[in-house]
Amino acid sequence: MNWRIVAVGAVIIVPFVAVLASGFGKDPREVPSVLEGHPAPDFALETAEGGQVISLKDLRGHPVVLNFYASWCVPCAQEHPWLVKISKIYQPRGVTFLGVIYNDEVPKVKGFLRRYGQNYPTLQDPSSATAIDYGVAGVPETYIIDGQGQIVRKFVGPVSPEEFESTLEALL
Template sequence: MASMLRQPIALLSFLAVLALTACDDGNANRLNSGDIAPAFTASSLGGAPVRFPDDLRGRPVVIRFWADWCRYCENEMQAIERVWQRHRERGLAVIAVNAGQSRQEVDAFIGRIGVTYPALLDEKAAISRQYGVVALPTTYFVGADGRIRGKVLGE
């Protein structure tokens, strides 16, 4: 009986590793403190393009990856809003990059939770992949010099 159980467990383990490998485009979890934060351009909810780091050069930036189905994202995004309100006059920038949802879904969620920092659209999750995001929420802290200073996976 034990040998019969080992085969399905081994198969499931192999399939899990295969699935994780297929999702890795070479960048997953490889951005570390001290690395230059990858550049990207994304549309804001208002339709204006946001070019990172060009539009925020010389400012510390919090980059928040999220989705409306993420159970921890709402409370944390509201907590980030409070921090941003206290520190934005000193130059802190926050951008919330939605991972893979439509403009309508993003707009409804942002309107419901009441955050006012920029929400960016990443409908095909290209920026999320570029940053190696494998779990939501994921938050990057980028220094004024454009280098990653920290990363938090999950809550």
């Protein structure tokens, strides 16, 4: 065996395989979250029922849970009843829960809420400007914002109940 060829081959192949291996370990669809630890972008959005505007600025001092969802999204339907249930526990303790419609129509969302329950306001985001401000790449995405308006946690996909509760407990 020609050890020189083996050594040269190893020098070329090993870093290449290492790069590929590190890439294979990641989900190519996962969008990195860069907003954690940064101030949450402000918004003033009208509720799905209409006539009321909720602004993030007015909610300072209390943790906020912001859930982007859509009626056409299957994981949202799985997650929503749990969020409704958990909101009943945390809202009395001062946590504000808000839903934001992502690329969907209000009547369809109303049907979704009738089916899966409603315990907190849902906001309209007609041009998805707020979703883009929050770096939303798909739904569901859930943000936990502390009383100072900093994003402390972002959940891509359905929230993990344990992490969700432990994050909120740390804020209360």
